[in-house]
Amino acid sequence: MIEEEENIVYRSSITNPQPYVPQALSEIEDQLGSMMLKSPHFKDTTGYFPDTSLESSFFELNSGLDRMREKLGEDVHGKAIELSGRAKALFLQAPDIGSEKTREGNRLLDEIDQLINAVRRHRYESGLKDDDGEVTGD
Incomplete structure (x- = not known):
């Protein structure tokens, strides 16, 4: 019986089996910031989110971008x-956080963040309302 218990993977009660998909432009910016902090391997070091990986992080980012496609423009x-x-x-090629490939990858994520920020600024200055009917840039 004890041998069976040793094979059990304990998961946090705050984890969700469904991947998180950003629901607003500001949430995509949050996702990008989180990704830069976890690059290049995107592993969760806290133990609360054992399924976090490079694949899941980019799936979440791209799904959020797809969800916001209309607001972003083609x-x-x-x-x-x-x-x-x-x-x-x-x-995928970066061996560690200090490598040039990691730095370049983070520069590209920052470039995406700048694109999102420009869209949010335009939406705010144009008075476009978000999904809640407020002018926030989302």
């Missing part, structure tokens, strides 16, 4: 997806 969406693919390829 050009910005396409550029962000392209930058995301390039960043992922660099992180």
Whole structure:
């Protein structure tokens, strides 16, 4: 009986089996910041989120970009997806946080963040309302 218990993987009660998908432009910016902090391997060191990986992080980012496609516009969406693919390829090759590939991957994530920020600024200055009917840039 004890041998069986040793094989059990304990998961935090705050984890969700479904991947998190950003629901707003500001949440994509949060996702990008989190990714930069976890690059290049995207492992959770706390133990609370054992399923966090490079694959899951980029799935969440790209799903959020797809969800916000209309707000981003086709050009910005396409550029962000392209930058995301390039960043992922660099992180796959990066041996550690200090490598040039990690730095370049983070520069690409920052470029996506700048694209999102420009869209949010335009939406705010134009008085466009978010999903809650407020002018926030989302």
